[in-house]
Amino acid sequence: MKIVCVVGARPNFVKAAPVVETLRKNPSVTVKLVHTGQHYDREMSELFFEQLGLPRPDVNLDVGSGSHGEQTGTILIRLEPVLVAEKPDLVMVFGDVNSTVAAALCAVKLGIKVAHVESGLRSFDRSMPEEINRILTDQVSDILFTTEPSARENLIREGISDEKIFFVGNTMVDSLLKHRARAESLQVRTQFGLERGRYGVLTLHRPASVDNSRTLGEILAAVSELGKEFPIVFPCHPRTRERLRQFDWTHADSRRVLVIEPLGYLEFISLMAEARIVLTDSGGIQEETTVLGIPCITLRDNTERPVTVTEGTNLIAGCRIERILAEAETVLRSPVPKARTPEKWDGKAAERVAQVLSEALNMNVTGLAVASGWN
Numbered sequence: 001m002k003i004v005c006v007v008g009a010r011p012n013f014v015k016a017a018p019v020v021e022t023l024r025k026n027p028s029v030t031v032k033l034v035h036t037g038q039h040y041d042r043e044m045s046e047l048f049f050e051q052l053g054l055p056r057p058d059v060n061l062d063v064g065s066g067s068h069g070e071q072t073g074t075i076l077i078r079l080e081p082v083l084v085a086e087k088p089d090l091v092m093v094f095g096d097v098n099s100t101v102a103a104a105l106c107a108v109k110l111g112i113k114v115a116h117v118e119s120g121l122r123s124f125d126r127s128m129p130e131e132i133n134r135i136l137t138d139q140v141s142d143i144l145f146t147t148e149p150s151a152r153e154n155l156i157r158e159g160i161s162d163e164k165i166f167f168v169g170n171t172m173v174d175s176l177l178k179h180r181a182r183a184e185s186l187q188v189r190t191q192f193g194l195e196r197g198r199y200g201v202l203t204l205h206r207p208a209s210v211d212n213s214r215t216l217g218e219i220l221a222a223v224s225e226l227g228k229e230f231p232i233v234f235p236c237h238p239r240t241r242e243r244l245r246q247f248d249w250t251h252a253d254s255r256r257v258l259v260i261e262p263l264g265y266l267e268f269i270s271l272m273a274e275a276r277i278v279l280t281d282s283g284g285i286q287e288e289t290t291v292l293g294i295p296c297i298t299l300r301d302n303t304e305r306p307v308t309v310t311e312g313t314n315l316i317a318g319c320r321i322e323r324i325l326a327e328a329e330t331v332l333r334s335p336v337p338k339a340r341t342p343e344k345w346d347g348k349a350a351e352r353v354a355q356v357l358s359e360a361l362n363m364n365v366t367g368l369a370v371a372s373g374w375n
Helices: 012-025 043-051 070-084 098-109 127-140 150-155 169-184 188-192 213-226 238-246 265-273 283-292 321-332 349-360 369-373
Strands: 004-007 032-036 090-094 111-119 144-147 165-167 200-203 232-235 257-260 277-280 297-299 313-316
Touching: 004 012, 004 070, 004 098, 012 032, 012 043, 012 090, 012 111, 012 169, 012 188, 012 265, 012 283, 012 349, 032 070, 043 090, 043 169, 070 098, 070 188, 090 098, 098 111, 098 127, 111 127, 111 169, 111 232, 127 238, 144 150, 144 349, 150 165, 165 349, 169 283, 213 232, 213 321, 213 369, 232 265, 277 283, 277 321, 283 297, 283 313, 313 321
Parallel strands: 004 032, 004 090, 090 111, 111 144, 144 165, 200 232, 200 277, 232 257, 277 297, 297 313
Antiparallel strands: none
């Protein structure tokens, strides 16, 4: 079996690394890695490859930044000749970024089977570009790997055959558990003079969070208020930094809200693992804080990862200052929660993915779920 794995952005790298590593242990499987170049600078791409142990991509499409249409269209154009030349049996995609949906569409139009790692997650908010990417990718996929029980329910509701769905767990957690000790040994907080459990971490990158001046203003006002209690470290996404300049946001005391450059994977896990609270609009960080046992305030009105709320440490606060501060107050006045691990978030998700694909070598997709027992 020849598999082409397509990645393009930071979350893809974290989810793909354990899968690529595991698949390459099977002599019957050839794995080619294609990087679309959706994230391309060192902090957002090259450093992640190094720290996660991902091999150098066999192909880099060098797509770069651009609008959703530009990125998606350019990936389709540049990926098609690669797939025609490679003739893979399967194209594997990860997550919900533009690279995910573009690669899935490119493959299915060429008659190549598609496997989607992290299928079925739904926020039920179609104003989110990621939601559209998730829905479309799942509709054209032949093998759908899920991370939590709600994902299967969503897929069944959308008409996906149960025989295509495999509950394997969370490959992002595989990466976290593998690298956690190494990350925590870095003690990145000491670079900023911070004490364990006495600071917060903020991340913002989604267009809905940062492109509207009022929404961004409400979030930053809440962060500024929290900064009076303890320092907030803000590794700033390039898109967000541009919006901060555009909206002319400054904080009265930069010692309390530390706006820094994006961090590498290990450095960010180190910073997050010793924080008192994390505020974010990222889905992946909701999952990582659940495993780390760090209280997470999600700066959105919804989440596509409900298991982080029902079994984890995640609270949905929206984007308004009053509610953000109220949820933060609840967290800060309560004991630090114990880390809780949802079902199959055990560091073995990539092994389950590989087992399903190994069985697929000599079987049709139909009937595979029953044989594997992962659904």
